[in-house]
Amino acid sequence: MHGTIQSISNGSRFWFLRGNMVWNILPPYLLGTAIVVSVFVFITVIPDPGLVLVLVGTFPWIARLVPRLGGLDIAKPSNAFACGVAVTLAQLLAGASGPLLDVFYLxxxxxxxxxxxxxxxxxxxxxxxxxxxxxxxASIAVDVIDPLLTPGLLVGSISLAVIGTWLGTRVLDRVAENTFRDVTSKIILALSAACIARGAWELFV
Structure with a gap:
């Protein structure tokens, strides 16, 4: 259910702001994605997600300390390609890539x-x-179907996700560019810390 709602939430966010999509980023990004997916299809990798979460959470902190990484720009083809590779790896290995993806946009x-x-x-x-x-x-279910998951609950959850997404896009009109980047930076580090904590918990507890 989580994966489905996330897909719809992000999809609706794109739809509401589709006029602002930067399409020329996609070719190198998709090339990186395709390479990773092709490799995974042949070797069917299912690693320890805890370790990957720690790595995903660590990267934004490293980017803060290493100027070269801190200057990553998704608009550059080479960076878009690297983003496609790194983010797809994180998605398939740990199911999460938010903090890693954000580093390329900040x-x-x-x-x-x-x-x-x-x-x-x-x-x-x-x-x-x-x-x-x-x-x-990989023949592994992403979401475990809960017997309490009724059609009404699913529709309600999706509706709330879409409404929340629409309200979020309206906030952009009221936020200055510098404020947006400053707040985003803090959120990235907070999410990164959460990824590290969750990954460490899965590894050692």
Whole structure:
């Protein structure tokens, strides 16, 4: 259920802001994604997600300390390719890639509308790939079906996700560019810390 709602939430976010999508980022990004998916199809990798979560959470902190990484820009083809590889790896290995993905956008030349729209599209794509890989190729269900999960609950959850997403896009109109990047930076580090904590818990507890 979580994966489905995330896909719809990100998909609706992209739809609301589709006019701001930066399409020329997609070719190198999709090339990186395709390479990773092709490798996974042949070797069916199912690693310890705890370790991957720790790595995903660590990367944004490293990017803060290493200027070269801190200057990553998704608008550059080479960076978009690297983003496609890294984010798809994280999605398939741990099911999460948010903090890692954000590093490529934080210092980019895109404005806040372009950042949110383009991220939403690639995140939607990532969720679909994850669902396809674990639900089909690896024959592992992504979401465990809860007997309490009724059609009404599913529809209600999806509706709330879409409404919340729409309200979130309206907030962009009221936030200055510098404020958006400053707040995003803090959120990235908070999510990164959460990834590290969750990964460590899965590894050692």
């Amino acid at each position: 210092k980019s030349s895109l404005n806040r509308y372009q950042v949110v729209a383009t991220k939403a599209f690639t995140q939607t794509l990532g969720h679909f790939i994850k669902l396809l890989y674990y639900g089909g190729i």
